[in-house]
Amino acid sequence: MKKNLVIVESPAKAKTISKFLDPKFVVVSCMGHIIDLPQKELGIQIEDNFKADYVVIPKKQKLLTQLKKDAKDKEKIYFATDPDREGEAIGWNLKEKLKTKDKQSLRVVFHEITKGAIEEAFKTPRDFDVNKIQAQQARRILDRIVGYFLSPLLWRKVSRGLSAGRVQSVALRLIVEREREIQKFVADEFWKITAELNKKEAKTKQDKLNFFARLDKQNDKKIEIKNKKDADDITEKIKNNSFTVKDIQIQKKKKNPPAPFITSSLQQESFNKLGFSTTKTMVLAQGLYEGIELGEEGSVGLITYMRTDSTHIAQVAIEELRKFISGKYGKEYLPEKPNVYKSRALAQEAHEAIRPTSCFREPQSIKQYLSPEQYKLYELIWKRAVASQMNPALYEFTLVDIQAGEFLFKASGFDVLFKGYGTLYALEIDEEEEEKTSLPELTIGENLNLVNLTPSQHFTKPPARFSEGSLVKALEEDGVGRPSTYAPVIQTIISRDYVRRLKGYLFPTELGFKVSDLLVEYFPKIMNIEFTARMEEELDRVEDGSYNWINVLNEFYHPFKESIDFAKKTIKKEVVFSDQKCEKCGKQMVVKWGRRGKFLSCSDYPRCKFSKSITTGKICPEPNCGGELIERRSSKGKIFYGCSNFPKCRFTSSKLPE
Ligand SMILES: [Zn+2]
Ligand SMILES: [Zn+2]
Incomplete structure (x- = not known):
């Protein structure tokens, strides 16, 4: 046969x-x-x-x-x-x-x-499916057209070997703009005054607790304290007042479980909770999807397909999850009807969320077959999927107003009434979580002891740099990312040294600023977020058969070609002279950009080919070397410092010595 x-x-x-x-x-x-x-x-x-x-x-x-x-x-x-x-x-x-x-x-x-x-x-x-194939082709062709026509312009203006792309240029723009906001930011000083209080009469252990209240109003007006002198004056004024409970409000709140993972949320959580880069997350997830050798059972696919924007879960899997939840955690954790989550409008409902292929395969039970990193990621996916089909968490917020003369303080506490899905997946209460403490039993009109009154100095903070997690979130919210593109986009701008990582956060290099600024100036459309989002949406429509792929390309190509022609005519190479003279011919040296960063080249190039690296000014720590350290990039994009006497001296270090 x-x-x-x-x-x-x-x-x-x-x-x-x-x-x-x-x-x-x-x-x-x-x-x-x-x-x-x-x-x-x-x-x-x-x-x-x-x-x-x-x-x-x-x-x-x-x-x-x-x-x-x-x-x-x-x-x-x-x-x-x-x-x-x-x-x-x-x-x-x-x-x-x-x-x-x-x-x-x-x-x-x-x-x-x-x-x-x-x-x-x-x-x-x-x-x-012809539509799917055409959508993929259209994306490939769009990206090729942009790369093919834009890159040579970057070479002319900045340096040979650079390249630009459609979506990654928008990502670079976001990072560059954020960095400029941070550079422009001026911190404002402000002061908080915190009262540490307790009950005058305490019988139970809970009643003996000290708790904290924050100064909020003076004579019914929000108080803003700008400097130490004001803070000290106000503290002095408050001190001798008696503290009385004026109002108590109790709010019961429900917190719904998060949706099961899609590509973007998996990448965000995996970065936030496990510290994995987007690329690492996808490589690990692919391994779990394709199959892991589980001893006698042989090779088993542990999770569903990892490139998806649908939160849908197959009926069979829902039933399995419900059986597992009521069996392991009890009926009170199981909602009456399965939880349903919304997906992006054009998400593929035929696809599924990222979930374990069987929730009965608990992380601990297969730990021995997984690498430590695979295990962490599987556990995260497993917990999130199980949690997504559990009951909400219930908790109680208590807000207390405390009057001290003309001053009003606020204290708040919260108690978990029912953990619900929070048993499995950490509850994210809200940003002011740290200030919510447990409160003793209080009654309106009750007088309190003042234990301590502390003014503290604070400063407004600049916006945070993007992490890989928050960048994926931003790309998703702006509608420019798709499950298959987040990781490669981030990978690309890092490998081209437009952006570097610092403690998990992304910041643009000098080269990144240059490239982004040039593109924004000459190709506002390519760098426009709404425009890029619309292109992505049209590609989705090609996939569902409601839009013609040739139209997408035509709509893009002709205006794009016009800006290319304009830029070709107008972009001029800028020359930055350095203060150094050529060692060979004595002419002025100029700053140039190469794949590996900035370097000095003779202004008489190509007649004189002399060039040299720009050193950091730090002396090589090797004894009797006398060279200077130069910043270099490995082929993988890692920054390190090497000696100017290379190859005679082979000193390298990942950090610049003090
Ligand atoms: Zn020269
Ligand atoms: Zn050396």
Whole structure:
């Protein structure tokens, strides 16, 4: 009997899938895209409706030959690539290149690599989805057009080898603008006055608690204290008043569980809670999705597909979650009806949220098979998914007004009445959490003891730099990010040294400022957030079949080409002279930008080719070396300091010595 061929993207996925299929299916891997636009030319015939001249990626030629061989004696070919646009296009392009017209080509789609999902998918194969393929092509072509025409302009103005792209340039702009806000920020001084109080008569342990109240009003007007002298004067005035409870308000509040993860929220939480970069999160998640060897059980896909913007959970999984919750935590944790969450308007409801493939596979029970990082991420995904189907947390806020002469203080406390989903997933109360303490039992009219009255100095804070987490959030809110783009966008601006990381926060380099400013000046449309968001939305509409992909490209290309032509005519290279003279010919040296940062070059280039690095001014700590330290970047984009006498002196350090 003839066998069938199944093609997936990766060996790990191939291994997990083959376990669930009977032996007449041979599963092989194509290792991602087989074809792409050519590297050295545009590869798009704009006049011919943006016809793309795809070529086989040189490194993949051998693999393609092998896949053709694999396909030869098979009856049917199943394309089981990932369930998003990218996966659809990889499968389709491969089908075109395999030239297997004599055989039946089928597309199978699943969002998790489990027995049930695989069997179901192979029972119901479908044709390729042309809309998805066109949406992916349109994005690839848009990005190519931008990169191809913009990059040479950056070379002319700034430095050779630089490149610009559509979405990542917008991300760079956000970071640059935030940095300018921070630079412009002037901190304002302000003072708080805090009273430490307790009850005059205390019987229970709770009653003996000291608690804190903050000065809020003077003669019914909000108080603002700007300096130490005022703070001291007011403190003096308050001191001799008696403190009386004036009003007590109790509010019961409900806090609903968070939605199960989609790509963006996973990346944010994984950064905030685990400190993982977006790229790291995606690499780990992909491993969990494709399958982990669980001892005797063999390779198992532990989570659903990790590129998704849908919060939908399959009915079977909901039922399993409900069974698990009532069994493990008790009926009071289980809502009457399953919780339903809203997704972005154009999100793919056919997709699913990121959840464990079985919630009964508790993190602890498979810990031994996971790396410590895989374990942390799996635990986060597992907890979030289970929590999302639990009851809300209930708590009680108590707000107390305390009068002291003409001054009014406020104290607040909160008690958790029912933890609900908070048992599993940390409750985020609100920003002023730190000031909410437990309060003793108080009654209106009651007099209190003043234990301490403390003025404290504070300053208004500048806006925070973006972290990878908050940048993903901003891109999502602005509508410019998509599940498949967040991680590569951040990766790109870092690897090009437009942006660097400092303690988890992103800040632009001098080069990043230059590139962003240039693009904003000459390509306001490309750098415009609303415009980029609209392009992304149109690509979504191509995918759902309600918009023509050629229209998207036309709408973009013609105005873009006009700004390119204008910029070509008007952009001039700026020359920055340094105060140093060329060691070879004595002419002035000029500052230039290279892939590895700034350097000095002879102004008589190309006649005189002398160039030198710009040193940090720090002397090399190697004994008898006398060189100076120079900032360098590794091929991976890490900054380090090396000696100017390299290769004679091989000193390097990740930090600049004091
Ligand atoms: Zn020279
Ligand atoms: Zn040295």
